[in-house]
Amino acid sequence: MPELPEVEVTRRGIDRPLRDATVLGVRLGKPLRWPLGVKPEALLGTMIGPVARRGKYLWLPLHRGNPAGGLLLHLGMSGSLSLATPVPPAGAHDHFDLETSRGTLRLTDPRRFGAVVWSESLDADPAARLLGALGPEPFDPALTPESFHAALQRRRAPIKAVLLSGAAVVGAGNIYACEALHAAGIHPGARSDRISRPRAAKLLEAVRATLARALELGGSTLRDFHDAQGVAGGFQLEARVYGRAGQPCPRCGVLLQRRVQGQRASYFCPGCQRR
DNA sequence: AGTTAAACCTGGTTGC
């Protein structure tokens, strides 16, 4: 599911409720992408600090007076977090429970591409290794049309692949990359390094607008995603191209196409998206 | 070094 808007919606839903909560228990289900990296008992009695997000990762600081580390969470392809009191009995896809004094944070993830890993800090491994290669946050003021264009210039791969890689900006996954490219009038197969300054500026603006709009609507729910309170997203109803092959382009009327590119489906309009 | 394929895993949908 989860691209940046879904992860941020999730963060907002758990940050306040979990602030200063005490960890009372940990329950592990089936293995996720990586092992937890710490004995579950070591987490008991720690307190939860402000929940942060970097790219599509969430950072749950745990401390005992002094910062002691935290949990780095990723929702993978089908993961979602819920926070509830009392917590329902664990189902077949509930693979991590953090029982706290303010409710149980539960990761439900059918495909188990998600992860919960302990790290001493964001600057230490494994967090540093996982976050180190990420590009800039989309709403970071330091990310400018100039720096974005420069980042695109360094890659020869198709622009769609570059967006998904997060090298130039993090947060746009398959849905929002398709939507942003359409909004900017850029063909997903366009070579990254051949995108002009003005078009790069337009693309950055499109990425920002797309992610911001998705955030407003609570993200996209294709199947699994819901926020920590169980509410589904609404952006999928506003998608202009994603999942709409064969339908007319809302901008120019040409029939939308689906093309597999770098083992991911791209949805685009051959009429108004140019290379 | 940069780009592309394979892998991880489950379940829903589609088509024969």
Add this chain to the structure above:
DNA sequence: TGCAACCAGGTTTAAC
């Protein structure tokens, strides 16, 4: 109805 094939929001790791 049954079953195989294909598809799905991500990202690391291995292979060209």
